[in-house]
Amino acid sequence: MPNANSSTAAITDEQVLIVGGGHVGLSFALMLAHQGIKSTLLEKNRFPELSPDDEGFQQHYLDSRNTALSRRTVQIYQEINLWDKLQSHACRIDGVEISEQGSFGKAALNKEEEHVESFGQVMENAWLGRKLLLAAKAEPLITLIDNAQVTNVTQDSDSVSLIFSYFDETNEQQLQGSILVACDGRDSTVRNILGIETTTYDYEQTAIVGVVETDQPHHHIAIERFSPAGPLAVLPLTDADGDGNNDLQTGYRRSVVWVCPKGEESRYLTDEAHFLQTLQEAFGNRAGTFLKAGRRGAYPLTRVLAKKQVLGRCVIMGNAAHTLHPVAGQGFNLCLRDAHVLAKMLSRQVLKGEDIGDNTMLKRYERARLVDQKRVIRFCDAVVHGFTHPNPAVKLARNVALIAFDKLPRVKPLVANYAMGLKS
Incomplete structure (x- = not known):
């Protein structure tokens, strides 16, 4: 049965098939369950054994990847009664400082001026994934199948x-449903099987992602810094014991996204002193002194967009539909808005007693979401290219624009709402 505390539609026998058990796929399955809709989720990796009583996913306090959750994403998790389980390891963003290395332009956002509780939250991927998986395992409306490949x-x-086989077996098995939603990543197997083409753009950049410790507390401030190499970000994180919304926490941990030209990533990954020195030079004293860095990962930055997101009864979602540059942390939040809209549309089909795999309805979903998606893609690309263009006139123009953004009335609220995912 659905969660007793949730408001759900009647349970139906109609089956949603989901491929991909990452954060987007699990979140979508939980959204459907909140609406009383059954789903079967197929994941190629083995899910870890988790106990609800074991709160410590026990990572070194400097070793993790992190996700910035927009205010709208937080609202979605609140709506499906999951946020209470997530928030102890979420660190709110009370303000954002934006500047360019070696230039005069700067701007700032703060929650008091915009009259919001926060601009969003930063959370460790390991914690988010753990809680999503625990919730999915506990939900009777969700069937999880792991260690399986779609053929x-x-x-x-x-x-x-959907035809699949387990990696340690040769026999193929079949699942049948009314709709298939593929959330299986940038190199989506389902997308390739369906023959859906993509457009690809290589930014010729690599993102170095990790966690650092500084000698000054972050005070819940996110710092966006633009350098000749590309956009950089230092985001507030919880203390090692969590509770990032406790005003008494010291807050010396920060999530870092450092973008460098392709081919230069090796030294940043292997030489901690060089990495810290480079961050110090780029950020100056804005974050204090960078003291330690945890294990870092390198991720080539490529924009991959599916030319179709709906084909018959199949929907392409998440990074399978659009893999974006990480600037401004828009990618995952855009995926969650896609998932939320589709879950609502499927629920309405159920309530009307109509086919949840109806292609006319799914095409309507695709058209509706393309508006938000194209806006986010244009924004990300404008920031990436605009702040790395070496022309002095362009540099002057963008610094004047930063000052104008900081001073002109009614501009900040528009940008703030956009960043929080409230304009979709």
Whole structure:
């Protein structure tokens, strides 16, 4: 049965098939369950064994990847009664400082001026993934299948069939449902099986992602800094024991996204002193002194966009639909808004007693979401290219624009709402 505390539609026998058990796939399954809709989720990796009583996913306090959750994403998790389980390891963003290295332009956002509780929250990926998986395992409306690879997808006017096999077996098995939603990443197997083409743009950049410790507390401030190499960000994180919304915490841990030209990532990954020195030179004293850095990961930055997000009864979602540059932390939040809209539309189909895999309805979903998606893509690319353009006139123009943004009335609220995901 659905959670007793949730407001759900009647349970139906209609089946949603989901491929991809990452953060987007699990979140989508939980959104459907909140609406009383069954789903079966297929994941190629093995899910870890987790105990609800074991709160310590026990990582070194400097070793983690992190995600900035927009205010709208937080609202979505609140809506499905999950935020109470997440927030102890979420660190709120009370303000944002924006500047360019070696230039005069700067701007700032603060929650008091915008009359909001926060601009969003920063959370460790390991914690978010753990809580999503625990919630999915505890939900009777969600069936989880792991260690399985999709080998074929077929569909007709009434249903869609998914053929898969376990990695340690040769026998193929079949799942049948009314709709298939592929959340299986940038190199989506389902997208490739369906023959959906993509457009790809290589930014010729690599993101170095990790966690650092500074000698000054972050005070819940996110710092966006633009350098000749690309956009950089230092985001507030919880203390090692969590509770990032406790005003008494010291807050010396910060999540870092450092963008460098492709081919230069090796030294940043292997030489901690060089990495810290480079950050210090780029950020100056804005974050204090960078003292320690944890294990870092390198991620080539490529924009990958599916030319179609709906084909028959199949929907392409998450990074399978759009993999974006991490500037401004928009990618995951955009995916969650896609998932939330589709879950609501499927719920309305159920309440009307209509087909949840109806192609006309799914095409309507695609058209509706393209508006938000194109806006986010344009914004990300404008920031990436605008702040790395070496022309002095362009540099002057963007610094004047930063000052104008900081001073002109009614401009900040528009940008703030956009960043919080409230304009979609």
